Amino acid sequence: MVPMVNVSALKDTTLLNMGIFALFVLVTMVIVFRASRNNKTAADYYAAGRSFTGSQNGTAIAGDYLSAASFLGITGAIAINGYDGFLYSIGFLVAWLVALLLVAELLRNTGKFTMADVLSFRLRQRPVRIAAALSTLAVCFFYLLAQMAGAGSLISLLLGISDWGGQSLVIIVVGALMILYVLIGGMKGTTWVQIIKAVLLIAGAAVMTLWVLSIYGFNLSNLLGSAAEAANNPNVLNPGLQYGKSDTSKLDFMSLGLALVLGTAALPHVLMRFYTVPTAKEARKSVVWSIWLIGLFYLFTLVLGYGAAALVGADTIKSAPGGVNSAAPLLAFHLGGPLLLGFISAVAFATILAVVAGLTITAAASFAHDIYANVIAKGGADPATEVKVARRTVVVIGILAILGGIFANGQNVAFLVALAFAVAASANLPTIVYSLFWRRFTTRGAVWSMYGGLASAIILIAFSPVVSGAKTSMIPAANFAFFPLSNPGIVSIPLAFLLGYLGTVLDKRAEDPAKQAEMEVRSLTGVGAEKAVDH
Amino acid sequence: MGNDAHMPDTGVSVDFQEVQQTPRFRELRKRHRSFVFPMAVAFLLWYFAYVLLADYAVGFMSTKVWGNVNVGLILGLLQFVSTFGITAWYVSYSNRRLDPIAQEIRTEIEGHEHDMQTGAAARQGR
Numbered sequence: 001m002v003p004m005v006n007v008s009a010l011k012d013t014t015l016l017n018m019g020i021f022a023l024f025v026l027v028t029m030v031i032v033f034r035a036s037r038n039n040k041t042a043a044d045y046y047a048a049g050r051s052f053t054g055s056q057n058g059t060a061i062a063g064d065y066l067s068a069a070s071f072l073g074i075t076g077a078i079a080i081n082g083y084d085g086f087l088y089s090i091g092f093l094v095a096w097l098v099a100l101l102l103v104a105e106l107l108r109n110t111g112k113f114t115m116a117d118v119l120s121f122r123l124r125q126r127p128v129r130i131a132a133a134l135s136t137l138a139v140c141f142f143y144l145l146a147q148m149a150g151a152g153s154l155i156s157l158l159l160g161i162s163d164w165g166g167q168s169l170v171i172i173v174v175g176a177l178m179i180l181y182v183l184i185g186g187m188k189g190t191t192w193v194q195i196i197k198a199v200l201l202i203a204g205a206a207v208m209t210l211w212v213l214s215i216y217g218f219n220l221s222n223l224l225g226s227a228a229e230a231a232n233n234p235n236v237l238n239p240g241l242q243y244g245k246s247d248t249s250k251l252d253f254m255s256l257g258l259a260l261v262l263g264t265a266a267l268p269h270v271l272m273r274f275y276t277v278p279t280a281k282e283a284r285k286s287v288v289w290s291i292w293l294i295g296l297f298y299l300f301t302l303v304l305g306y307g308a309a310a311l312v313g314a315d316t317i318k319s320a321p322g323g324v325n326s327a328a329p330l331l332a333f334h335l336g337g338p339l340l341l342g343f344i345s346a347v348a349f350a351t352i353l354a355v356v357a358g359l360t361i362t363a364a365a366s367f368a369h370d371i372y373a374n375v376i377a378k379g380g381a382d383p384a385t386e387v388k389v390a391r392r393t394v395v396v397i398g399i400l401a402i403l404g405g406i407f408a409n410g411q412n413v414a415f416l417v418a419l420a421f422a423v424a425a426s427a428n429l430p431t432i433v434y435s436l437f438w439r440r441f442t443t444r445g446a447v448w449s450m451y452g453g454l455a456s457a458i459i460l461i462a463f464s465p466v467v468s469g470a471k472t473s474m475i476p477a478a479n480f481a482f483f484p485l486s487n488p489g490i491v492s493i494p495l496a497f498l499l500g501y502l503g504t505v506l507d508k509r510a511e512d513p514a515k516q517a518e519m520e521v522r523s524l525t526g527v528g529a530e531k532a533v534d535h
Numbered sequence: 536m537g538n539d540a541h542m543p544d545t546g547v548s549v550d551f552q553e554v555q556q557t558p559r560f561r562e563l564r565k566r567h568r569s570f571v572f573p574m575a576v577a578f579l580l581w582y583f584a585y586v587l588l589a590d591y592a593v594g595f596m597s598t599k600v601w602g603n604v605n606v607g608l609i610l611g612l613l614q615f616v617s618t619f620g621i622t623a624w625y626v627s628y629s630n631r632r633l634d635p636i637a638q639e640i641r642t643e644i645e646g647h648e649h650d651m652q653t654g655a656a657a658r659q660g661r
Contacts, residue, residue: 083589083607083608083611084589086608086611087586087589087611090582090585090611090614090615091582091586093614093615093618094578094582094614094618096618097574097575097578097618097621097622098575100621100622100625101570101571101574101575101621101625102571102575219602220602220603220604221601221602221603221604222602222603224602224603224604224608225602225603228603235597237597237603237605237607237608238593238596238597238605238607239589239590239593239596239597239607240589240590240593243589243590244590244593250590250591253586253590254583254586254587254590257582257583257586261579261582281634284626284629287622288622288626291618291619291622292619292622295615295618295619298615299615437568513552514551514552517551517552517554517555518551520551520555520564521551521554521555521560521640522551524560524563524564524567524637525560525563525637525640525641525644526637526641527549527640527641527644527645528549528645
């Protein structure tokens, strides 16, 4: 008994969707303009003057982290593959404990603007900064490309624009808006966009969750039973539908799980958010807030996913434009008609906008602060020039993201998000952990670990079935895949840890013990940590 | 202020190696590590145990417990519970056992540094 949702009726709501989205853009623009009036220094531009509270920053982190892939992707995965979609979301949540316990506060106490600040703190600046900046740019680029390409397919679903030219135009609009937000608002504006988006997204998901639950008398078992009945397959409630197909796919899921759980706390755009609060204690509060919000949100997606399976039906979802990603919007339409669909669609757009803005400012900060100011100008650049370089970088990255999004549109690039996590976990996390906790760690260890992790993750993915050799590959016609898994983490992460260890024990040079002492004392006590800018 | 060019200049006046060797700092480091390391190992083991069960013990995970709710769903929801629980535990541990001692050390160093700075400023006639 599956009530039909008329997919063609979605097109009638295009104007409404656009209207609600335009309203979101208008409101956030006004806020970004107001917030930007105090942007004077580099600390203002990169770190919002370190003036956000823990709860504000925690909400912004949730806004940054809950991308369209989380919202539309996980709801759709649960609707189609049942339990395995849920399994995916758990890795995304548990990962935050790494950030809470091992990274957030220590990083806030020792860094200034970027991840490289911390990694190069007690090692030789140049080589470590360059490596950290390159891996930051790689992670941001993969993540950004995935978001921009996702925008294309989302448009075909939500706005009913199916021709390539029309979709490209919308990608250009999204990219241009993003450049405007980041250029004008800097980190402060970006943070406000993320906060507003997080509140809208979580509120929208909460309303839909309560709605679905009320249909089933607030009885989870009834909802599950109805989903299994609609799918005509009791196995949607059990693990294995997606990842249990073969031994390779099981191993693949282990590999993905490892990358998710260790990658989150090493994503440069997440790390940079910890600099927007005044103290380490507020950084801790940020993570606590984000854990609650993100956890709550993933619980909602469990109900929404099974709700979509029960009320909309897997076949309707699969045949709709946008495929799996259409589960949440179709459920919204089923529940609340065009108005709720318009709201959820606008939130999905806002999600893409907020996430790409966060990625862009991170990449620009890393280029301007790490590569330009500290490597090219050898620390001699004044902060005003540095911010000027950062702003120009924003424009360049924005244009690259638009072009990349247009060319990647329609390609199967869903693996890019998983790749970004794998690169973060391989190239960044080992060096973060070693430099915070291992006294003997040296520059050579850091450089080997970062380049080894970055290169192995990218090379393995290039020779995996996601790029060639399978029907679902990016290049299905060719076959040069020798690595059987679609996720490189299970090889590249242990390899990067090993390289960091080997590089250190084989390094005859020792690092300055005074710098090590300074980093350790500062990381735990907060002595000399960057203070909030006071206007 | 409005200028970010002030790099923390604590390195000049504070001997961090000396601070690193003080019993109080060593106690802080011990308290921090004796909490975060075992906890990190524990939650990672628990997460991977869950992933392995979901991957290789499908029959067990599919056992129905209450209505349509099976072992897999309960263990999955327990991952949420443990994540929330560890978070709350760490916050309370930090508030009780880490923050006061970190604050003490910070006040001492920054107070000392402050004396030096005001001394220097006075000498420069600011």
